[in-house]
Amino acid sequence: xxxxxxxxxxxxxxxxxxxxxxxxxxxxxxxxxxxxxxxxxxxxxxxxxxxxxxxxxxxxxxxxxxxxxxxxxxxxxxxxxxxxxxxxxxxxxxxxxxxxxxxxxxxxxxxxxxxxxxxxxxxxxxxxxxxxxxxxxxxxxxxxxxxxxxxxxxxxxxxxxxxxxxxxxxxxxxxxxxxxxxxxxxxxxxxxxxxxxxxxxxxxxxxxxxxxxxxxxxxxxxxxxxxxxxxxxxxxxxxxxxxxxxxxxxxxxxxxxxxxxxxxxxxxxxxxxxxxxxxxxxxxxxxxxxxxxxxxxxxxxxxxxxxxxxxxxxxxxxxxxxxxxxxxxxxxxxxxxxxxxxxxxxxxxxxx
Amino acid sequence: xxxxxxxxxxxxxxxxxxxxxxxxxxxxxxxxxxxxxxxxxxxxxxxxxxxxxxxxxxxxxxxxxxxxxxxxxxxxxxxxxxxxxxxxxxxxxxxxxxxxxxxxxxxxxxxxxxxxxxxxxxxxxxxxxxxxxxxxxxxxxxxxxxxxxxxxxxxxxxxxxxxxxxxxxxxxxxxxxxxxxxxxxxxxxxxxxxxxxxxxxxxxxxxxxxxxxxxxxxxxxxxxxxxxxxxxxxxxxxxxxxxxxxxxxxxxxxxxxxxxxxxxxxxxxxxxxxxxxxxxxxxxxxxxxxxxxxxxxxxxxxxxxxxxxxxxxxxxxxxxxxxxxxxxxxxxxxxxxxxxxxxxxxxxxxxx
Numbered sequence: 001x002x003x004x005x006x007x008x009x010x011x012x013x014x015x016x017x018x019x020x021x022x023x024x025x026x027x028x029x030x031x032x033x034x035x036x037x038x039x040x041x042x043x044x045x046x047x048x049x050x051x052x053x054x055x056x057x058x059x060x061x062x063x064x065x066x067x068x069x070x071x072x073x074x075x076x077x078x079x080x081x082x083x084x085x086x087x088x089x090x091x092x093x094x095x096x097x098x099x100x101x102x103x104x105x106x107x108x109x110x111x112x113x114x115x116x117x118x119x120x121x122x123x124x125x126x127x128x129x130x131x132x133x134x135x136x137x138x139x140x141x142x143x144x145x146x147x148x149x150x151x152x153x154x155x156x157x158x159x160x161x162x163x164x165x166x167x168x169x170x171x172x173x174x175x176x177x178x179x180x181x182x183x184x185x186x187x188x189x190x191x192x193x194x195x196x197x198x199x200x201x202x203x204x205x206x207x208x209x210x211x212x213x214x215x216x217x218x219x220x221x222x223x224x225x226x227x228x229x230x231x232x233x234x235x236x237x238x239x240x241x242x243x244x245x246x247x248x249x250x251x252x253x254x255x256x257x258x259x260x261x262x263x264x265x266x267x268x269x270x271x272x273x274x275x276x277x278x279x280x281x282x283x284x285x286x287x288x289x290x291x292x293x294x295x296x297x298x299x300x301x302x303x304x305x306x307x308x309x310x311x312x313x314x315x316x317x318x319x320x321x322x323x324x325x326x327x328x329x330x331x332x333x334x335x336x337x338x339x340x341x342x343x344x345x346x347x348x349x350x351x352x
Numbered sequence: 353x354x355x356x357x358x359x360x361x362x363x364x365x366x367x368x369x370x371x372x373x374x375x376x377x378x379x380x381x382x383x384x385x386x387x388x389x390x391x392x393x394x395x396x397x398x399x400x401x402x403x404x405x406x407x408x409x410x411x412x413x414x415x416x417x418x419x420x421x422x423x424x425x426x427x428x429x430x431x432x433x434x435x436x437x438x439x440x441x442x443x444x445x446x447x448x449x450x451x452x453x454x455x456x457x458x459x460x461x462x463x464x465x466x467x468x469x470x471x472x473x474x475x476x477x478x479x480x481x482x483x484x485x486x487x488x489x490x491x492x493x494x495x496x497x498x499x500x501x502x503x504x505x506x507x508x509x510x511x512x513x514x515x516x517x518x519x520x521x522x523x524x525x526x527x528x529x530x531x532x533x534x535x536x537x538x539x540x541x542x543x544x545x546x547x548x549x550x551x552x553x554x555x556x557x558x559x560x561x562x563x564x565x566x567x568x569x570x571x572x573x574x575x576x577x578x579x580x581x582x583x584x585x586x587x588x589x590x591x592x593x594x595x596x597x598x599x600x601x602x603x604x605x606x607x608x609x610x611x612x613x614x615x616x617x618x619x620x621x622x623x624x625x626x627x628x629x630x631x632x633x634x635x636x637x638x639x640x641x642x643x644x645x646x647x648x649x650x651x652x653x654x655x656x657x658x659x660x661x662x663x664x665x666x667x668x669x670x671x672x673x674x675x676x677x678x679x680x681x682x683x684x685x686x687x688x689x690x691x692x693x694x695x696x697x698x699x700x701x702x703x704x
Contacts, residue, residue, distance in 0.1 A: 030442050031449050032430070032556040037645065037665025078384070078702045085701040090382050095692025097383050103684045103690075188357040205702065293389065310491065311663060312680075313389025320388065327679060328664075331456045338455075340447025347438040348558065350430045 003154045004249075004278070010256035011281040014048030022054070022336060024239035029339040029345050038309060042287070042332035048308050049260045049285055050169075052338045057330040059106035061163050062172040062319040064091060064098055065156070066232060067115035067243035068134030068144065069179030071221070076182045077212045078204045081134075084178045085118050090123045091318070092201070098174055098318035105327040107172065109319070112159055115242030129155040131242045138186065138221040138239045149237035149245055153278070153288070156249020161257065170260045172289070173247045173327050174319020175267040178204075184270035185296050186218045186239035190227050191273040192299045200265070216232035232277030240274065247271035252278065255285035262329065265292035265314065265321040269300035276304060289325030290314055353442070355506045356630070362608035363421075363633040366400030370612040374406070374688060382699050390661060394639070401637055402521075406689045409682040411457035411513050412673040414524040415602050415645045416443060416450055417508070419467035419595035420486030421531030422495065423573070428566045429536045433486075436530045437470050440645035443528070444477045450526055450670035457679040459524065459688035461671070463671045464511055466504060467594030476644035481507040483594045490591045492539065501589035501597055504579065505630070508601020513609065520610045524678050525599045525639070526671020527619040530556075533646060536622035538570045538591035540648045542579050543625040544655045553618070553646035553667075573608040584629030592626065599623035604630065607637035616674040617666065621652035629654060641677030642666055 022044045027033045036041065046055045069156050072081045089112045094103075100110045112127040117134035121124055125159045131152050135143035144152075160171060177183075180201040189199040196218040202211060214230075225238035227264050236245050248271045254261035263272050263286055275282045288301050290310035301308055309325045342349050374396045375453075379461050398407045418440050424433045440450045443463045454461045459463045464479040469486035474563075481489055483504050487495035529535075533555040541551040543646065548570040554563060577590035583612060588597050599615075599625045606613035615624050615638055627634045640658035645650060645667040653660055661677045694701050 029449075030439065031668050035556070035666070035668040036449060037667065039664065039666070061500065080700050083700050086697070088383065090692055090697040090699055093692070093697065095382065095690075095697050097388060097687060097691060099380075100686050100690045101683055104679075104686055134426065204387070309664065312391065312661065314387070314391070316387040317593070324680065324683060327456075328676065331453055332451050333674065334456055334536050335449060338452045339449055340442055340449075345442040345445065345447050346437070347442055348432050350437050 001150055003157055007157050007252055007256045007280040011279060015051040016285050018051050018053050019044050019048040028341045030345050036335060039332040039335055042329055043336040046227060046260050046329065046333055048310045050258055055333050056337060057169045057171045057333050059167050060326050061110055062098060062102050062107050062174050062323055062325060063110045063159055063163065064111060064176060065176035065243035065246040065320045066176040067241050068117035069177055069183055069241050070135045070137035071182050071217060072179040073137050074139050074217045075210060076217055077178050079178050081117060081178050084176055085116050087176050088116060092123060096318060097316050097320045101295045101320050101323035105323050106324055107323060110163055112246060114155065114246040125324065127138055128157060129159065138225065139217050142225060142238045143240055144237050146233065146237050149233050150240045152245025153249040156246040157253035160250045164259060166258050168259055170262060170326055170328055171254050172262040172264065172319050172322030172330060173250055173268040174264050174322060175243050175247060175317050177241055177243050180241050180243065180267050182214055182218060183239055183241045183244060184266045186221050186271040187235055187273055188296045188300055189218065189222060190229050191237050192303045194296065196222065199296035213215045222278035231275040238275050244271045248275045251275040251282055255282040260283055260287055262287045262289050262325050264289055264319050264321045265317055266294040266297045267317055269297055272304055273300060277288060277290060280282045287329060290321035307342055354500050359509050359608045360631040366636050367403040367443065370403050370405050371396050371400040377688060379680040382694055383695050388687060391684040391687055394681055395688040398612050398681060398685055400633065402610055402664035407685050408689060409521045409685050410676050411519050411521045412456050413462055413520060414450060414459050414675055415462045415464060415511060416462045416524050416526035416528060416671045417466045417595035418528040418597040419593050420469035421529055421535055421593055422487045422489035423491055423534050423569060424531040426491050426569045427562060428569055429530050430463055430558045432614045432616060433530050436528055437468050439528050442466060445667060448656055448670060449668050449672045450675065453672050453675035457675050459678055462515055464598060466507065466598040478510060479487050481511065483563060488594055488703050490577065491569050494577055494590045495592055497591050497650060498585065498589050501585050504594045504597025508598040509605035510601045512605035516609050517610060520611055520679060522614060522678055523606050524614040524671050524674030525602055525620040526616050526641055526674055527595050527599060527669050529593055529595050532593050534566055534570060535591055535596060535617045536595045538573050538691055539622040539625060539650050540652055541570065541574060542581050542587050544651045546648065546651045553648060561693045583664050584626040588626050596623045600627045603627040607634040611640055613637055614639045614641050614674045614677050615642055616671045617669055618646040621649055621668055624656055625652060640683060642673035642704065
């Protein structure tokens, strides 16, 4: 718990002086002020996060955290549980969606075993932070112990701090875990106040009967565990997941190190809800990559007061939306850095 | 007119066999089918356009066409007319928004003088296709002659065909022209049937009184010229612009050469309306990069039945939205090309 506390103490408000300078520069670039919309807003936010008038985004990584979920026993997913480890091997071989998109945007991918349900044989390409062999079935008991919840968040903090050791300009979060839209829906329902039904989507693609079952399982998990909506760790341990705890730690650690953190879809969003309960100061450091097809995601972004950069009907997870959005954040910073001013280019300004 | 006719005759329907193969491959990649949403749809569309099951996007260019508008005499813009040529010099020096964003996505920029109102001194970095020194004031007469309209479209065809000589996998369109949101609003009103008021936005940033004047100018131009909504060339010559004619030609020429064409915002959208009146077969070759802040743009995209990739409150023009969207189209094709299949990666498929 000490590491979490110390990390939170390092989080400062955004640097408003850097933001004012960035805003002034945006207004002086050779374009009608405001005409690059969200690109301008993004560049100013990143100036505030980093404390730099003209931040550069060169060193980029996606941290994709994997974990299994005991709740898959209830038949809430269209895919068998083994797919978590199989997909992690696919990540390690470079053949998954996140690998393709991260390569496209020039980001590395850090794959973390936060709690896959099988032995991953110490693969050197995989960061081993395993808290357990999958969570317990939250429909019958707490998903994990309080100690495991703390450990998972601490592991996330350490992973992002290690990634930042050689310099890191932006981090994206991603997830892999069969069953984790069920956990995310439970978290979203508790924290935002929407019903389990409203928070539940079709995940990897379940049909109607499985969808109804998923809603009932979430209702059962919430009534049985009764998580405290004001206590992020309590929500995490009762209905969360090890990879969700890990992403929570990445968010807190990134904020403490003044690194913009681009959250992917529903699972990263649920982790962000928990992170902002534990450390409300994190919120300003978050960039929402996209609006997921998972319908509860909208409530997550509204609760966090974040406007997604993309809305492309994505629902893959892994950090796929975060990768695309990182490239747009990079473009936003290049606008601030590389565009000529009216004076540089000898262009007439707007008539009074 | 011969060149336009011959070019149109070359346009074929999309290759449905290639699209079926691409769709089948998407369904077999290691992700829940459909989970990459618009990325999947984009890759399949590009397969249909190019006739390739796994199209690659490597050679990219943005064609940014510049022209002046006689209607600026009416005080419809926040910026003086000289800004068109000043910004073109800024493009040539690499300091404008489009230069930064094109570099970011690895695209070249082709800058074309379609009708700037001053002598551009034969700058070798500028493609000279000047049809005239700006259009006439459409509030008083036709913006151009029928011959000029044909010439502008033919010039656009030639520009894209020259760009394609050494191979071109995708083309983006862009514009520069003080006054051209006024022309685009007039075109949109005629072709889609929305009122001049509904078609008019704030362009580079005019205030309320100038906005009302802009609406009245468009109403006047339409009632005076009475363009034939079924005749693309008639609309272009009466209320269009030289750069809009050029972009129209780029669209027709790209379709004839099976090159996906990513249209930027409101001005490129107005050109697409004209292109699809002249050659309705073009429509399938269009990719809408973004939804502009210019409020008439929504009607344009609805009319063309296109869903924009981005919605980032952009209103710069130049091809800025097209550049960002080209990178996403490239990512979509890489997904199709580079991701492992379930079989390759030994990942279990969805339960029945």
